[in-house]
Amino acid sequence: SIRRRMNDSDTEANTKAIDSLLNFETVKYFGNETMEAKRYDASMERYEKAAVETWTSLSWLNMGQAVIFTVGMAWCMAMSAREVAAGTQTIGDFVLINALLMQLAVPLNFIGFIYREIRQGIADIEQMFGLLDQPAEIVDAPDAKPLQVTGGNVVFDDVHFAYDPDRVILSGVSFEVPAGKTVAIVGPSGAGKSTLSRLLFRFYDVTSGKVLIDGQDLRGVTQVSLRSAIGMVPQDTVLFNDTIQYNIRYGRPSASDEEVAEAARQARIGQFVESLPQGYKTPVGERGLKLSGGEKQRVAIARTILKSPPILILDEATSALDTNTEREIQAELDRVSKGRTTLVIAHRLSTVVNADEIIVLERGRIAERGSHSALIEKAGLYATMWNRQREADEAEERLRKARASDEFGIVVRGRRAGEPPSPVD
Template sequence: MSGKTVSADSGSTFKTLVNLWPYMWPSERADLKMRVVWASVFLIASKLTLIAVPYFFKWATDALADDAHSPWLLPAFLATPVMLVVAYNLMRIIQLGFNQLRDALFARVGQYAVRQLAYRTFVHMHELSLRFHLERRTGGLSRIIERGTKGIETIVRFTVLNSIPTVLEFALTAVIFAVAYGWKYVAVVAITVWLYIWFTIKASDWRIDIRRDMNDSDTDANTKAIDSLLNFETVKYFGNEAMEARRFDRAMARYESAATRIWTSLGWLNFGQGVIFGIGMMIIMAMSAIEVKAGTQTVGDFVFINAMLMQLAVPLNFIGFIYREIRQGLTDIEQMFDLLDVKAEVIDSAHAAPLRIKAGKVEFRDVQFSYEPDRPILKGISFEVPAGKTVAIVGPSGAGKSTISRLLFRFYDVQSGSILIDGQDVREVTQESLRSSIGMVPQDTVLFNDTIAYNIRYGRIAASEEEVRRAAELAQITTFIEGLPEGYEAMVGERGLKLSGGEKQRVAIARTILKAPPILILDEATSALDTHTEQEIQSALDLVSRDRTTIVIAHRLSTVISADEIIVLKEGNIEERGTHAALLAQGGLYASMWDRQREATEAEERLRIARETDEMGVIVRQRTPEII
């Protein structure tokens, strides 16, 4: 397919057709190209038949009026009034049949174009950087893509199925009027058509701004609705249903105002078109009536001219409709094309090769990185994770711990320094091979709104049912799953909200086990869990990380005691490093963090004991110091 996109600002139907042509004439689909050919044949046949229809009307009228002029093209037995009326209606039916055949043949071509462009947009969204997706608004983005695909269908259908036939009909009508009735009739028709199109374009351009306002309001309303529903629990926690309803209603009020103006302006547009065409038709019919009275035309000619003008009114109306729809379609897809124009921040280099895992050694060499130029996150850190060993990274919030995992996955590229796996710079290997070699158990596990089996199998789509069950068993979640009425087919709900935090973490561990990566990242995988659940999850994590190169990003220091090395980050620099015992002996930042967490844990334990031993049944409600 062509890599070109349509400029939403050009408003050029021709340019739109040129840019969409590879989708309407797909080189790889011979069957679709034949559909285009046959649709074009039926299109031409339909227009030729349509031009013949008024002639039968004229001949039937002259026959009824006993006019001497008989249709010399027809044999005598068909020149009777009844047979001419029959022929007139048969031609109308045949013309309708050609139109429907044309539409039916082209339907698959148009839908194929929609599918290909929608697919391209979807793929492009997944190619964009994490930065883009962190800043996007899901509701607005989905509505932009929805309107864009509909706009593409509109443009494809109207440029091919209506623009070309309309031009052909204009040409045939002009030729007939010039040959049969003279240049005066052609001049009046030409002026009428020019005024009609000029007025339509001017009015439609005016309506485009209103359409943009309506689209913006629609996007805003949809964004607020989706955002509110995704945060359903938060809305309930704070009792802000009324506030959310007011925000949504304000956006819908703007949409209501814009939509009302759209329909009002459409009324004025239709009225203006009717006035212009009505005046032009009045002049031509008056000219024909004068000639009928003078004997230079027959009543059949008068009827023929009227029929031709009425037929001309249909494509004229389509010209206005086509222009409006194409302009509105371009307005609808301009934001979609803007998305397609967004460049991916992280791309494979031209000579990128698949990552070759030998042992799984990970190295950070003088890595510097910042999300914003004036806010550095990592300030030249260097460390090594030997193959099969576990290195923990700890430190205060904002020290840059999670940034390390994002850089290793290559969600961002470093500004300076390098990250290597078995001596290969991650920027010089394909992203697909890199990410297939790394497993992740995040702090906040988000699941697909599908079955438990689907979410576990997401680690390796081709895994068998037995492999899925084995992964669940290793993650210590089998008992929970088998206790559900639907078992592995139980739905987990939106973002997995039907499951508890521990259950979601076990599902995340199970799919990582199924993926079986040589390198593993545990990004604060137990920090959001209670102590009891944390201990259970930790045993599963120890099993997963066995004999794998593992990076543990931790908040609770109790989970990293057994790490081969602990790196302490502070403000983007490595403050301390060593084993748990060595760092405690230093009495530095790590030791102070350990002491605070130990005190908090002891206070929590004392509170638990006090609650259990309170003889008077008084519930002790003291605030437990936050575990750092």
């Protein structure tokens, strides 16, 4: 209908506006402000056209209804006037009929208005009804029980999984994370590393096989109890547009101000927060833009400390940070994970050398497993990845030193100060 097209156009315009505003830096990097404005204008033009059609149709409907009422009343009054002229009705009867028609017209007109509003309302919330009618992908079993965590032992038993039946993500993955130990998952991009954390949180159910915590199949426990037992420090920390205190307390909403401050101090961010003019009431901005990458990760660590889960997942928690910040954050993560069952999903292999076991995934299967030293001696996929990353780190360190020297005038655009420029210069 016209109303649905108007709603769709409005949604499209709002989506494009929000998308360009949230990614304003990318828009400015490429100088595409004019292009984004044109895209938004095109969506608004479609909305305007649909809106004009909607209100035009309503105007015609209102006018038609008014004409019908007016013609009907005029006809009834004419008939009554003829009866008065014929002497079968009195003037009082004529006035009474006129008053009754006026009283009848008002509720009939109101009923028509209510009917139109209901039809428009149904069209407006049609998408919401469609969303509510969608069945949940993951539901608790009728006999599901709360998860009982005794030690935090995690087992993946012959796990197969695919988001799409035509593209298998995990195939026959089996490993154990003993209680209180740290197991690292590494491998090339697309190997299925992050999928393991989603299965452990039970965002999805395995296609076949089992995921167990202390011998309890995740499909047989309640989702609330499962997720309350697991903490996550992700790669991209999501912060709400609220205060630092609110974002830390998100790990345990019932925590007191003192507990929030203690968690921040343990995450080594308390001193920084307390030095701010507004302290823990400092707003972090949209998506935490007012904090640096390292500060956001420390807030995420404080949030996890406050939750105090027996099982911890570190999903590439330092991959987006520079080398110095990575070392500082990694030291905090090592301290937080001590004594907890920890599953580390890592891109930078330097962060997992101390893991009790390292599992190398390749194309959804376990290619290698063992300690860091054993995998290096094996000279397989892990050793190849390690050597490549070490070479990249060494090159980055040389570049950093060169830039530092350049600040003092020793290195100028790739040549020593005082040296004559090359022909290509």
